Amino acid sequence: xxxxxxxxxxxxxxxxxxxxxxxxxxxxxxxxxxxxxxxxxxxxxxxxxxxxxxxxxxxxxxxxxxxxxxxxxxxxxxxxxxxxxxxxxxxxxxxxxxxxxxxxxxxxxxxxxxxxxxxxxxxxxxxxxxxxxxxxxxxxxxxxxxxxxxxxxxxxxxxxxxxxxx
Amino acid sequence: xxxxxxxxxxxxxxxxxxxxxxxxxxxxxxxxxxxxxxxxxxxxxxxxxxxxxxxxxxxxxxxxxxxxxxxxxxxxxxxxxxxxxxxxxxxxxxxxxxxxxxxxxxxxxxxxxxxxxxxxxxxxxxxxxxxxxxxxxxxxxxxxxxxxxxxxxxxxxxxxxxxxxxxxxxxx
Amino acid sequence: xxxxxxxxxxxxxxxxxxxxxxxxxxxxxxxxxxxxxxxxxxxxxxxxxxxxxxxxxxxxxxxxxxxxxxxxxxxxxxxxxxxxxxxxxxxxxxxxxxxxxxxxxxxxxxxxxxxxxxxxxxxxxxxxxxxxxxxxxxxxxxxxxxxxxxxxxxxxxxxxxxxxxxxxxxxxxxxxxxxxxxxxxxxxxxxxxxxxxxxxxxxxxxxxxxxxxxxxxxxxxxxxxxxxxxxxxxxxxxxxxxxxxxxxxxxxxxxxxxxxxxxxxxxxxxxxxxxxxxxxxxxxxxxxxxxxxxxxxxxxxxxxxxxxxxxxxxxxxxxxxxxxxxxxxxxxxxxxxxxxxxxxxxxxxxxxxxxxxxxxxxxxxxxxxxxxxxxxxxxxxxxxxxxxxxxxxxxxxxxxxx
Numbered sequence: 001x002x003x004x005x006x007x008x009x010x011x012x013x014x015x016x017x018x019x020x021x022x023x024x025x026x027x028x029x030x031x032x033x034x035x036x037x038x039x040x041x042x043x044x045x046x047x048x049x050x051x052x053x054x055x056x057x058x059x060x061x062x063x064x065x066x067x068x069x070x071x072x073x074x075x076x077x078x079x080x081x082x083x084x085x086x087x088x089x090x091x092x093x094x095x096x097x098x099x100x101x102x103x104x105x106x107x108x109x110x111x112x113x114x115x116x117x118x119x120x121x122x123x124x125x126x127x128x129x130x131x132x133x134x135x136x137x138x139x140x141x142x143x144x145x146x147x148x149x150x151x152x153x154x155x156x157x158x159x160x161x162x163x164x165x166x
Numbered sequence: 167x168x169x170x171x172x173x174x175x176x177x178x179x180x181x182x183x184x185x186x187x188x189x190x191x192x193x194x195x196x197x198x199x200x201x202x203x204x205x206x207x208x209x210x211x212x213x214x215x216x217x218x219x220x221x222x223x224x225x226x227x228x229x230x231x232x233x234x235x236x237x238x239x240x241x242x243x244x245x246x247x248x249x250x251x252x253x254x255x256x257x258x259x260x261x262x263x264x265x266x267x268x269x270x271x272x273x274x275x276x277x278x279x280x281x282x283x284x285x286x287x288x289x290x291x292x293x294x295x296x297x298x299x300x301x302x303x304x305x306x307x308x309x310x311x312x313x314x315x316x317x318x319x320x321x322x323x324x325x326x327x328x329x330x331x332x333x334x335x336x337x338x
Numbered sequence: 339x340x341x342x343x344x345x346x347x348x349x350x351x352x353x354x355x356x357x358x359x360x361x362x363x364x365x366x367x368x369x370x371x372x373x374x375x376x377x378x379x380x381x382x383x384x385x386x387x388x389x390x391x392x393x394x395x396x397x398x399x400x401x402x403x404x405x406x407x408x409x410x411x412x413x414x415x416x417x418x419x420x421x422x423x424x425x426x427x428x429x430x431x432x433x434x435x436x437x438x439x440x441x442x443x444x445x446x447x448x449x450x451x452x453x454x455x456x457x458x459x460x461x462x463x464x465x466x467x468x469x470x471x472x473x474x475x476x477x478x479x480x481x482x483x484x485x486x487x488x489x490x491x492x493x494x495x496x497x498x499x500x501x502x503x504x505x506x507x508x509x510x511x512x513x514x515x516x517x518x519x520x521x522x523x524x525x526x527x528x529x530x531x532x533x534x535x536x537x538x539x540x541x542x543x544x545x546x547x548x549x550x551x552x553x554x555x556x557x558x559x560x561x562x563x564x565x566x567x568x569x570x571x572x573x574x575x576x577x578x579x580x581x582x583x584x585x586x587x588x589x590x591x592x593x594x595x596x597x598x599x600x601x602x603x604x605x606x607x608x609x610x611x612x613x614x615x616x617x618x619x620x621x622x623x624x625x626x627x628x629x630x631x632x633x634x635x636x637x638x639x640x641x642x643x644x645x646x647x648x649x650x651x652x653x654x655x656x657x658x659x660x661x662x663x664x665x666x667x668x669x670x671x672x673x674x675x676x677x678x679x680x681x682x683x684x685x686x687x688x689x690x691x692x693x694x695x696x697x698x699x700x701x702x703x704x705x706x707x708x709x710x711x712x713x714x715x716x717x718x719x720x721x722x723x724x725x726x727x728x729x730x731x732x733x734x735x736x737x738x739x740x
């Protein structure tokens with residue numbers, strides 16, 4: 001929002017404006033196609049007719065990071081891929097969010113102990129907003145993760161100053 | 167042909183590098199420690215003669231092993247001083263298979279590349295090289311295929327030590 | 339217009355001729371050089387995280403080099419570190435589209451070393467699950483190939499059947515994608531009551547829907563134009579590169595492990611002539627082109643239904659797992675077993691020293707071997723055809739990298 005960001009005191013008007021801005025953002029989160037491994041198949045299933053992520057406004061999967069808001073890291077991250085993930089995440093314009101989908105992206109998954117090239121959780125590379133457990137998580141779990149992200153966005157302050165803790 | 171027939175044919179045509187074979191056997195009832203050997207038989211070939219052996223196996227009209235299914239390596243144990251190179255061959259004409267094994271010394275695991283005989287060897291040999299440190303002489307492109315370019319160590323060896331950190335990301 | 343090749347690229351010189359519009363061409367010395375284009379690792383059309391470096395002279399591709407390793411998950415090291423049965427979930431995850439077949443390959447390799455006999459009902463259920471998963475895998479290959487080419491509808495249609503198939507598997511083993519259901523010695527548990535009749539209903543519906551897929555995409559004029567005569571793999575190149583599965587059969591080589599080296603119940607099934615092996619024939623273009631490979635996969639789906647129906651007709655009650663100890667200690671030795679995965683020959687080479695943990699588990703992944711042929715067939719094609727060729731190899735990067 002540039003000059004307007006986090007400048008105003010909390011009052012009825014700014015709360016309403018913030019609510020509207022947040023509602024616009026959470027209703028049209030556009031994910032980036034970033035399926036790495038098995039979880040990618042469940043992400044594809046979420047995009048299809050049976051589970052339908054499009055009813056959340058998030059059905060437009062964009063191939064380019066410059067056009068996406070959300071990076072769903074679906075699958076195992078290894079060292080070779082980690083550098084690319086960082087580069088892609090940096091290319092996304094703010095506000096941007098990341099969901100770690102599946103056990104591998106959350107904490108290394110089944111490859112935790114003996115995987116020498118596996119990064120034990122994608123949060124060692126990029127900041128993650130929502131973690132989804134499962135191997136692979138059901139499409140309904142991914143939708144719940146998306147709804148959790150929407151709750152998080154709903155609570156964020158865009159033009160209001162953030163709440164100060166004494 | 168069954169394994170005995172294939173082995174006799176290999177001996178008859180004097181396949182280069184053939185040193186012997188190993189077949190499964192039941193455990194010896196008199197020896198309590200002997201658990202026997204189960205599974206598949208294989209032939210043993212001198213590593214330096216492997217490409218020549220594969221060429222003969224491919225071209226002989228009674229064997230016709232046109233397709234090379236797999237080349238891989240094994241580290242039997244940390245104490246063993248040998249690495250194994252295992253080759254699986256398949257004949258589409260006669261529908262028989264053959265398993266070939268070469269023993270390489272761990273100190274200097276070198277053998278010639280079989281890329282000229284079967285083009286599929288190229289990628290299999292790259293993987294063996296990066297995982298075990300085996301050098302395939304004459305390979306046109308000996309880069310790492312699965313591991314990053316600057317990976318240190320040979321992961322599939324039994325004495326491999328897992329890394330602590332890579333490019334700033336912790337491995338713990 | 340003349341074009342000369344130099345070491346750096348090509349120099350195109352236009353002479354002063356007359357264009358069809360009546361204008362005169364003006365003299366230009368245009369120096370061009372080959373462009374190196376990087377496809378991936380994040381790319382909508384590579385089937386997973388794979389990087390392909392293309393060198394292109396204008397629209398013509400002059401070289402291609404696949405780079406792997408972006409999903410290397412150390413499966414073979416894990417095989418040497420965990421117990422025999424604990425390795426089974428890892429087998430699901432290399433070819434995650436056909437997880438039942440991976441479980442089957444590994445279990446068969448270990449059972450060969452053990453030398454045990456599997457109960458007949460377990461073999462029947464294994465065959466049903468493997469063939470249903472073959473259908474599921476070919477559906478994804480077909481749907482995502484349409485997506486790469488530009489057809490969005492078959493992708494959505496395909497997921498309709500696939501959701502039903504995944505619901506069937508969820509009823510029998512609890513998981514939608516990575517099952518760990520086919521265990522060493524048989525299967526994990528018996529089919530719940532009503533499952534077999536639901537599979538029969540699936541078969542009846544699928545026969546009708548299969549025709550929809552053919553009409554929608556396979557004989558579609560645009561699809562045929564984009565895939566016929568593209569990415570031709572001649573027979574001897576296919577054998578030299580060790581290709582197996584639909585890649586080999588699309589080039590006309592009649593080799594299918596289910597018929598030629600039968601395992602489990604397939605010798606009985608083949609003796610009764612239940613199914614045929616579809617082969618590419620160059621019907622719409624050249625023998626061994628992309629359309630032939632798609633044709634083989636689509637026809638195989640129909641043949642898989644016939645195998646499932648045979649199993650449903652002949653299945654009888656009985657035990658579903660052999661009597662094996664809880665902690666497995668496999669007798670020493672080594673064994674190689676190759677099975678017909680939807681992508682080709684999936685081989686497991688297992689070495690045991692008599693203990694609880696394997697000495698070596700080598701996975702011969704068909705996608706790894708099938709991918710190598712790209713370096714040989716991509717040069718000489720147009721860039722737009724490059725996507726069609728990559729899609730027709732039907733690779734799963736979990737398998738190429740393990």
